[in-house]
Amino acid sequence: MRKIVVALIMGGLLAWGMSDKELAININLAGKQRMLTQRMAKDLLMVVAGIKSQEAKEDLRSSMELFDRTIKGLMQGDKGLGLVASKEQNVQEQLKKVYSLWLPFKERVERILSGNYSKEDVAYIKEHDLKLLEEMNRAVGFLVESGKASKAQKAQAINLAGKERMLTQRIAKDLLLLHLDPNSKEAKADLQESMALFERILKGLQHGDKELGLAPTQAPWIVAELQRAQEMWEEFKARVQKAKSKEDLAKLMEMSDALLAQMNKITKMYEAIYNRRKKIASINSIVNEFVEEKEGQKHVINLAGKQRMLTQKMSKEALLAALNQGSQQNLGQLRSDMELYDRTLQGFKKGDAELGLSATTNPEVLAAIQQVEQLWNPFKEHVERFLAQGSVKDLGYIVAKNEELLKRSNDLVQTFKRAYPTEGLMDESRREIVDIAGRQRMLTQKMTKEKLLVMLGVNPEENKRKLQETIALFDRSLHDLIHGNQERLLAKPSNKAIIQQFRKVETLWKQLKPLYEKDQLSDAEKELLMKGNVLLLKEMDKAVVLCESATEY
Amino acid sequence: MKRILAACWIVVALFGATKEEDEMVLVRITKDIPYIYVDHKGTKIKVMRIQDPGHLLLDDYSKTSRPCPPFCIHPISVDKRIKTIATVEMIEFMRDKVNSGKGFVIDARLPHWYELETIPSAINLPFTLLEKGDKEVAKKLFKLFGMEVKADGSWDFSKAKELAIFCNGVWCDQSPRLIRQLLKYGYPADKILYYRNGMQGWKLLGLTTVVEKGKVKK
Amino acid sequence: MGRIWIVALMAVLALGGEDLKVKITEDLPYVDVEVNGKIVRIQRIQDTNHKLRNSYIRTSRPAPPFYVQRFQPVEGVETIGELELLDFLQKKVNLDEGLLIDARMPQWFKQGTIPGAVNIPFSLFYSNRYTDRILSHLGVKIENGKRDFSNATELVIFDNGPWCQQAVREIKNLVQLGYPKEKIHYYRGGMQYWQILGLTTLKPE
Numbered sequence: 001m002r003k004i005v006v007a008l009i010m011g012g013l014l015a016w017g018m019s020d021k022e023l024a025i026n027i028n029l030a031g032k033q034r035m036l037t038q039r040m041a042k043d044l045l046m047v048v049a050g051i052k053s054q055e056a057k058e059d060l061r062s063s064m065e066l067f068d069r070t071i072k073g074l075m076q077g078d079k080g081l082g083l084v085a086s087k088e089q090n091v092q093e094q095l096k097k098v099y100s101l102w103l104p105f106k107e108r109v110e111r112i113l114s115g116n117y118s119k120e121d122v123a124y125i126k127e128h129d130l131k132l133l134e135e136m137n138r139a140v141g142f143l144v145e146s147g148k149a150s151k152a153q154k155a156q157a158i159n160l161a162g163k164e165r166m167l168t169q170r171i172a173k174d175l176l177l178l179h180l181d182p183n184s185k186e187a188k189a190d191l192q193e194s195m196a197l198f199e200r201i202l203k204g205l206q207h208g209d210k211e212l213g214l215a216p217t218q219a220p221w222i223v224a225e226l227q228r229a230q231e232m233w234e235e236f237k238a239r240v241q242k243a244k245s246k247e248d249l250a251k252l253m254e255m256s257d258a259l260l261a262q263m264n265k266i267t268k269m270y271e272a273i274y275n276r277r278k279k280i281a282s283i284n285s286i287v288n289e290f291v292e293e294k295e296g297q298k299h300v301i302n303l304a305g306k307q308r309m310l311t312q313k314m315s316k317e318a319l320l321a322a323l324n325q326g327s328q329q330n331l332g333q334l335r336s337d338m339e340l341y342d343r344t345l346q347g348f349k350k351g352d353a354e355l356g357l358s359a360t361t362n363p364e365v366l367a368a369i370q371q372v373e374q375l376w377n378p379f380k381e382h383v384e385r386f387l388a389q390g391s392v393k394d395l396g397y398i399v400a401k402n403e404e405l406l407k408r409s410n411d412l413v414q415t416f417k418r419a420y421p422t423e424g425l426m427d428e429s430r431r432e433i434v435d436i437a438g439r440q441r442m443l444t445q446k447m448t449k450e451k452l453l454v455m456l457g458v459n460p461e462e463n464k465r466k467l468q469e470t471i472a473l474f475d476r477s478l479h480d481l482i483h484g485n486q487e488r489l490l491a492k493p494s495n496k497a498i499i500q501q502f503r504k505v506e507t508l509w510k511q512l513k514p515l516y517e518k519d520q521l522s523d524a525e526k527e528l529l530m531k532g533n534v535l536l537l538k539e540m541d542k543a544v545v546l547c548e549s550a551t552e553y
Numbered sequence: 554m555k556r557i558l559a560a561c562w563i564v565v566a567l568f569g570a571t572k573e574e575d576e577m578v579l580v581r582i583t584k585d586i587p588y589i590y591v592d593h594k595g596t597k598i599k600v601m602r603i604q605d606p607g608h609l610l611l612d613d614y615s616k617t618s619r620p621c622p623p624f625c626i627h628p629i630s631v632d633k634r635i636k637t638i639a640t641v642e643m644i645e646f647m648r649d650k651v652n653s654g655k656g657f658v659i660d661a662r663l664p665h666w667y668e669l670e671t672i673p674s675a676i677n678l679p680f681t682l683l684e685k686g687d688k689e690v691a692k693k694l695f696k697l698f699g700m701e702v703k704a705d706g707s708w709d710f711s712k713a714k715e716l717a718i719f720c721n722g723v724w725c726d727q728s729p730r731l732i733r734q735l736l737k738y739g740y741p742a743d744k745i746l747y748y749r750n751g752m753q754g755w756k757l758l759g760l761t762t763v764v765e766k767g768k769v770k771k
Numbered sequence: 772m773g774r775i776w777i778v779a780l781m782a783v784l785a786l787g788g789e790d791l792k793v794k795i796t797e798d799l800p801y802v803d804v805e806v807n808g809k810i811v812r813i814q815r816i817q818d819t820n821h822k823l824r825n826s827y828i829r830t831s832r833p834a835p836p837f838y839v840q841r842f843q844p845v846e847g848v849e850t851i852g853e854l855e856l857l858d859f860l861q862k863k864v865n866l867d868e869g870l871l872i873d874a875r876m877p878q879w880f881k882q883g884t885i886p887g888a889v890n891i892p893f894s895l896f897y898s899n900r901y902t903d904r905i906l907s908h909l910g911v912k913i914e915n916g917k918r919d920f921s922n923a924t925e926l927v928i929f930d931n932g933p934w935c936q937q938a939v940r941e942i943k944n945l946v947q948l949g950y951p952k953e954k955i956h957y958y959r960g961g962m963q964y965w966q967i968l969g970l971t972t973l974k975p976e
Binding site: 579580581582604605606607609611613617618619620622626628637638639640642723749750753754756759 | 832833
Binding site for chain 1: 579606607
């Protein structure tokens with residue numbers, strides 16, 4: 001299967017109406033037309049000179065048909081060739097110009113093919129093939145320009161390697177012209193010029209040529225093919241010097257075709273490197289976009305998880321403030337917790353650049369946010385009034401409603417998880433871990449709150465029971481996080497940093513747990529507990545961050 | 554871990570592990586296979602993976618650069634007719650074929666390598682045996698593998714065992730050479746499996762190996 | 772002059788290859804691949820005492836979730852080894868006729884990959900928003916929401932190794948989307964076997 005080839009000089013091609021690939025096809029085929037003009041002239045001269053005339057005729061016919069189809073395709077589009085009509089005016093005008101040159105040219109080619117032709121027909125072709133080449137070359141230029149061509153050296157290598165194809169045919173044609181008219185100065189000059197140019201470009205491709213904008217080729221597989229071309233070229237040159245008979249000429253025609261095939265191969269290799277680089281750049285940018293979105297979602301889930309903790313922390317701080325007769329420190333904490341909760345909730349809905357949140361459009365998420373808001377708005381009012389007046393009634397509301405708020409906040413976490421599905425067992429496992437570890441943060445605050453309620457004598461029996469449950473849940477989850485639990489999809493960590501962090505939490509927990517469980521606490525113990533729970537929360541939070549971000553869990 | 558396995562398997566009968574014990578296996582071979590038992594020279598060996606998630610392979614099987622030649626990387630396949638397998642298939646082969654007497658695990662390396670450390674249940678068939686031998690050697694060997702010599706002297710492989718063959722790993726040519734010899738003397742290709750990952754692949758997954766006649770390596 | 776110089780250079784390079792103590796195979800000392808404008812040489816570490824000392828010598832990642840893959844996890848998708856992958860790099864990737872895909876999540880990819888690989892994380896193909904955009908760069912034609920895979924690019928997909936799920940998930944997703952199985956190959960050895968053989972890895976820029 002023929003591989004679809006490829007662009008000459010292409011920069012940021014997207015600005016144009018066609019896709020990269022479509023434009024690449026257009027430029028390649030338009031570029032190939034240059035070669036065809038010279039190939040047709042060469043074939044025709046072979047027919048006239050009687051050199052392999054049957055083969056030359058067949059080749060001439062297929063070249064003619066291909067040129068004809070391609071020029072029409074460039075103007076109007078051709079699905080089979082993969083061509084899309086250009087919308088650029090200058091391109092279309094130039095193509096029309098080529099077409100108007102082509103029609104009389106084609107007519108004469110057909111006549112020569114039929115065998116019923118005059119000397120004038122041959123002369124016309126000889127005179128006009130270069131004109132056709134020149135105009136086609138201009139059309140290629142416009143096409144390339146329409147793609148906002150970069151002057152990258154690699155692109156120049158593709159262009160010039162492509163040009164070598166044309167030169168092989170042009171040299172062959174010149175040789176035939178010289179054969180038919182050995183005294184033609186024009187043909188001699190043209191031959192010399194073509195050969196010099198071919199040689200220079202070939203050298204430039206290998207070793208670089210600043211004037212031509214070529215850097216030395218590095219890819220070993222292309223270097224090897226260039227060396228092969230160089231060898232073929234040396235042999236060709238030697239034979240040109242010695243060519244005398246028709247047979248010599250026939251051999252040269254063969255060799256020029258082989259050289260064309262070799263240059264075609266090399267052009268494709270340059271194009272491959274160029275296209276590959278473009279392709280990878282496109283893929284990388286799509287992947288980056290995807291990754292950023294995923295990271296954003298992870299962040300949202302983490303923040304939503306933190307909201308759960310805040311509901312418990314607010315209650316704890318309110319209780320502490322009441323216990324410490326309006327401690328400014330606790331009131332200050334309460335205020336900042338409330339503001340953070342409020343701001344994050346708004347951020348989920350409307351976006352918040354500083355928090356790294358973008359606005360949500362997902363209806364399910366919006367509905368869940370609304371559910372939280374229904375509870376949060378009155379809750380917030382009571383917190384604000386408590387901050388201002390310190391009344392027991394507001395504290396009562398906070399104590400009564402905080403668990404419902406916690407439940408709805410947790411519903412929101414679960415909704416986010418559903419809305420942003422993860423893939424892969426490890427991902428799922430990791431998300432479970434982050435969720436459970438995240439919940440531990442909340443539990444540190446919940447159990448402190450419950451301990452305070454017990455200490456304050458608010459529903460002491462019920463709160464004692466709740467406290468025991470919370471302690472047990474924290475205990476069990478910490479155990480599972482450290483040792484793994486297949487049923488809960490929790491993998492056992494093997495990352496040293498994570499293991500160490502969990503151990504740190506465990507050590508801290510071992511010291512605090514008896515205090516939570518003890519009925520009567522001394523003042524020193526109370527202080528230890530109040531400081532300790534904040535530390536436990538902090539260390540647990542560190543563990544969550546590690547679980548979330550470490551490559552190897 | 555250096556315990557005598559015989560004692561162990563009296564407690565836990567063949568394939569009869571309790572459900573709790575299955576669940577305790579944190580590093581399983583596959584979802585359905587936490588471990589298997591095989592016989593190695595008369596000793597029951599429990600084949601499972603090392604259970605410490607932090608364990609590292611530090612011995613010579615973590616070497617990257619044995620000189621090539623001769624220790625060159627080998628293609629994924631020895632011969633078009635021979636199926637290549639990986640560790641899961643090897644374990645299943647041991648469970649389904651070796652344990653029921655339908656197949657052998659073959660260690661193609663030289664005897665001192667085999668004695669040093671090998672895969673449980675493997676028997677040693679050094680690649681040199683057939684390379685240095687002749688049709689008579691092959692005949693004797695194949696008869697051990699269940700090949701029958703018919704009245705007219707022709708070889709009948711219909712009851713021949715399946716063979717899963719390995720050596721040191723992807724950079725080792727001993728099992729490919731043995732397989733070529735087996736094919737040369739007519740052993741049926743559909744009864745030969747190539748475990749390309751070999752000892753290295755086995756050890757990279759922390760699977761049980763045996764040393765010194767049936768003792769589990771620590 | 773210039774030509775002589777390049778011939779001399781080639782001779783030196785060839786000699787360099789002959790000199791290697793640890794080749795890939797007897798006839799293949801190294802493989803060159805183009806990465807972002809530079810030629811990267813893939814060869815093996817030459818210190819014959821070198822041992823791999825990173826997390827790829829971990830034997831016992833917890834399973835679940837790190838179950839060991841079967842030899843051929845997706846029927847119809849061929850499993851290949853290192854030599855086949857290197858051949859693919861030379862004959863397909865360098866000529867833009869094939870793509871080597873690292874299916875792992877980017878944080879893994881960034882720590883080092885096989886030279887010439889492009890990172891397409893397996894989880895991307897779960898997302899409709901990205902799937903077709905990537906497929907259009909893999910030779911898949913998309914017209915009116917219909918996917919035409921007749922010119923789909925040949926792929927080799929790998930991940931961390933036999934105990935990793937990521938490549939297999941990517942392959943399963945691609946097959947489900949309609950990607951022709953015969954155009955996908957699975958390098959099961961992945962980063963683990965690549966490195967245990969001392970082959971060159973590359974940190975992407």
